[in-house]
Amino acid sequence: MQEPHLTGPETRRRTRFTCRSAFLALTLLCGVPITAHAAPAAAPQAAAPTTTQKAVVDKNGGLGWTAVSDTINRQLEDSSATLKQILNVLNRTDANLGSTELDNLSARAQRVQQNTQDALTQIQNYDDITDSYLQILGPKAAENEDPSVTEQRARLQQNSQGVKSALMRSKLYNLQAKQLNSAIATRRTRLQNAALSERTVSPLAPKFWHALLTERPENKSSLHEDGVLSAWMMLLIGTAGTLFLIGIASPVILRLLKRAGAKFRSSAETGVKDALASSIIAITLNGILCALLGGITWLIWSAAVLDADGGPIAAVLGESLPICGFIIGAGLPVFGRKGVLEGNPNERRALRGVDWMLALSILVLNLLRSFRAQDVFGPTLQTVLEMAFSLAIGICAIDTFRRLGKQDDTRQFAPTALGLSSLIFGISLIAVLLGYVSFAFSLNGWLLSLGTGLAVVVLLGLCWRSILDHLFDPEGRFSARLHPLGLSSRRLTQIGVLLSGIGNILLLLLLFSIAQTDGSFSMGDIGSRLRLLFVGNTIHGVKISLDTVVLCVVLVSVAYYIIRQTKHWIRDRFLPTTQLDIGARTSILSIFTYCSWILVGLGILSIAGLSVQNLTWVVSALSVGIGFGLQSIVQNFVSGMILMAERPVRVGDMVEIAGAKGDVKRISIRATDIGLGDGSTLIVPNSQFITSSVKNCTLSGSTSALTLNFKVPTTTDLEKAKSLLIEVAAQRSEILSNPAPVVRISALASFSLTMSLTVRILSARDASAIQDAILFDVFRRFNAENVTLTTA
Structure with missing residues (x-):
């Protein structure tokens, strides 16, 4: 049907209506302050805003895109x-990019990716x-449109x-x-493969040792x-002095910890396991304090003697040096003369x-890896040092596990460890003889870092667990101070277990x-890898990172x-007043709970970066799944919402459905629980309450009717029988x-x-x-009055 022609006044009224409907929303978007409705177009004073009005518009125009455009553009x-800087570094031919540099570039690219x-x-x-608003207003101005x-x-x-x-x-x-992230990952993989597959002249060849002599200058x-090692004497003195100070101070620190109340036992008093368990806090604290001592000593030495x-x-x-200090400080209470193993x-x-x-x-x-990165020595001398390190590590491991194999307490694992260390030493020796020194060095360095990291992590984990056991001990001082706050012993135990898991x-x-550092135990490399774990990656628009998790x-x-807590307040404080x-x-309460969790779920999706576009494939898959196998679940879900909103069946009602009769105990989003007379619970899908007949015995009110039938012979005095029945009922x-x-x-x-x-x-x-009760009373009264009951 064709729309009737509108006259001039009707056109102006429709235009004004459109203005009023879109004016507020457009104001927020475009940054124009809310003013009174403009005069008609014919009024000359309303044709253009004054200079003062323009200033106000420009000043207050920061409510929409204008407010964020400058920030987003910056x-x-x-x-x-940042992307140009990363690209320039990757394209530089003279850049010696190692694993650490690539990790830093990857972290910067990840931040750019997340920010964009x-x-x-x-x-x-x-x-x-x-x-949307441009579609409402249209591409061009209408006739007699408001200015x-x-x-x-x-x-x-x-x-x-x-925009x-x-x-x-x-x-x-x-x-x-x-x-850029893909290019950095490819560069890192190529670098690792090149390092592992790098081959030099075999040490068995005279050419190898001749090259070493020619590299002396x-x-x-x-x-x-x-040179890089121009201050080698001061570096050597500072390193040796720091290690010597750690070795001298470690027993003194342990003695002070004992006096301060730290528990420390030896295996002479109890078994080795019990001694380690009771002394784990003292062992870890001694290692941490020695690490701090080593770090502070080196900082003082470098600031006083070395350059800036x-x-x-x-x-x-x-x-x-702090890592070395931790290892030495934690090792003294275990391997020392008066340590945990004193009884063994x-x-x-x-x-x-x-x-x-x-x-x-x-x-x-760490020094050898730094020498290689800085080209401190010639390639042949660097190869000799790496070769000596790889073989020395293997020999020390074999000797240690061989000695442990002779002890009674370590015979279970020492032979296996000895076999593995011998196998690794054999592989390293063959690789060195064939010229694959980099492979042997990387293998032994990675195993050394991983083994040391595993020992440190286990020690810190046992210490953390022991600290939590002491803090949340039901009979401890800390727990006694938390009990007045309403935290029970069971709740404190749960908190301790949760913190231990975290x-x-x-x-x-x-x-x-540590395992990802390619054989480096540098805190910088470990911190960079750990930061990448928390920064995470963005996959198909979804941010996957540990900080988000x-x-x-x-x-x-x-x-x-x-x-x-809000649910308890509504149930115990607010609803009783209604x-x-x-x-x-x-x-x-049920609707409040479900709506609250839906809002929490939407908030989590927003934090994770999920949007409707990201969930399109999920919705498509779910639609197919609903069509084939989720009909009943969706039906019960919708039926649960109807039951909660319409309330034909409420909690506390006595209902009869499918031959079962009982009280409604709970109505959830999927099913309803009905308590039967024998103490059991019947779980009924919500859809049955919508699609089948249900008898609600208490919906119309609290009272109920009860009908009992009695068969009497035709020769019975009906008036007498009627009066007896009414009399029996009146007595109850x-x-x-x-x-x-x-x-x-x-x-x-x-x-x-x-x-x-x-x-x-x-x-x-x-x-x-x-x-x-009525049947018993009727039976006794009919017998007393000689009124006969029959089944015919």
């Missing part, structure tokens, strides 16, 4: 600059809103160009960041004034010096970071307690007097008739007991 400019993804989501929202609407359209079109430009830039930078150049930065070798020593002299003798050997191995490993997860992540877990935990019955209260206090009991003739037969007694009782739940 973020995009910073992302572009966040900006992309934000800009997309503005783009959708802008397109304010025309101004809004022009401003909106201008903003739309800026789409920023949208395209964010998509471009996000794609470039993904491509190159090797000495690092010791010159401008000390060079790259000084930085490596600054990272390695043979085992202590077999493990003598293992802590120092391990600490020095880690120090030499600590173990973090320690496992630390071990995983932790934040989501914390959000769920906090939401659980907030929802539970006149709602128990069914309405239960429905309100459970039967209501108003309405009064009624006796009727419900059926006639040749030799008998049926009399029905109908009474009203307070609750349908008492019907069975009242029926039994």
Whole structure:
């Protein structure tokens, strides 16, 4: 049907209506303050805003895209600059990019990718809103259109160009960041493969040793004034002095910890396991304090003797000496003369010096890797040092496990460890003889780092667990102070177990970071790997990172307690002040709980970066699944919502469905629990309450009718029988007097008739007991009055 022609006044009225409907929303988007409705177009004073009005508009125009455009553009400019820097570093031919440098570049690219993804989501929202409002206003001005609407359209079109430009830039930078991440990953893989497959001249060939002699000038150049090792004497003195100070101070620190109250036992008092368990806190604290001592001593030495930065070798020593201090400090209480193994002299003798050997191995490993990265020595001397390190590590491991194999307590695992170490030594020796020294060095370095990291993580995990056991001991001082706050012993135990699990997860992540460092035990490399784990990656627009996972877990935990406390307040404080019955209260609590968790779920999806576009494939898959196998689940879900909203069945009602009769105990989103008379619970899907017939005995009210039938011969005095039945009913206090009991003739037969007694009782739940009592009373009274009952 064709729309009727509109006159001029009608056109202006429709235009004004359109203005009023879109004015508020457009104001927020375009940043124009809310003013009074503009005068008609014919008024000359309303044709254009004054200078003062323009100033106000520009000043207050920061409510929409104008407010965030500058910030987003600055973020995009910073992302572009960062991407250019990363690309320039990757394209440099003279750049010696190692694993650490590639990790730093990857972390920067990951941050750019996440920042552009966040900006992309934000800009997309503005783009959708802008397109929607432009569709409302139309592409061109209508006849006699209000000037304010025309101004809004022009401003909106201008903003739309800026939004789409920023949208395209964010998509471009996000794609470039993904491509750089892929290029960095490819470069890292190529670097690792090249290092493992690098082959030199075999040490068995005279050419190898001849090359070593010809490199003497190159090797000495690092010791010159401008060389990397120009301050080698001060570096050596500082390193030796720091290690000597740690060795001297470690027993003193342990003695002070004992005086401070730290528990420490030896195996002479108890077994080795019990001694370690009771002394684990003292062992760990001694290692931590020795690590702090080593780090502080080196900082003081480097600041007093070395140059401003000390060079790259000084930085490596600054990272390695605290680790060595921890190993030495934790090893003394175990392997020392008065340590945990004091009662096992043979085992202590077999493990003598293992802590120092391990600490020095880690120090030499980090130095050799730094020498290779800085080209301190010539390639042949570097190969000789790596070869000697690889073989020395293997020999020390074989000797240690051989000595442990002779002890009674270590015979179970020492032979297996000896066999593995012998196999690794054999592989390393063959690789060295064939010229694959880098492979042998990487293999032994990685195993050394992983073994040391595993020992440190296990020690820290046992210490953390022991600390939690002491803190949350039900009879401890800390627990006694928490009991007045309402925390029971069971709750404190749960908190201790939860904190222990969180600590173990973090320690496992630390071990995983150590395993990913390609044989380096540098704190910088480990921290970089650990940071990458928490920064994470963005896959198909979804941010996958540990910080997001932790934040989501914390959000769920906090939401659980907030929802539970709010639910308790509504149930125990608010609802008792209302006149709602128990069914309405239960429905309100259920709807509140489900809605709250839906909001929490949406918040988690927002934090994770999931949007409707990300969930499109999930929704598509679910639609197929619903079509084939989820009909009943969806049907029960919808039926549960109907039951809670319409409330044909409420909690506390007595219902009869499918031949079962009982009280409704709970209505959930999927099924309803019905308590039966024998104490069991019948779980009924919600869809049955919607699609089948249900008898609700208490829906119409609290009272209920009870009808009993009696067959008497046709020769019976009906008036007498009727009066006896009414008299029996009147004598029962459970039967209501108003309405009064009624006796009727419900059926006639040749030799008998049926009399029905109908009474009203307070609750349908008492019907069975009242029926039994009435039948007993009628039987006794009929016998006393010689009234006969029949079954014919």
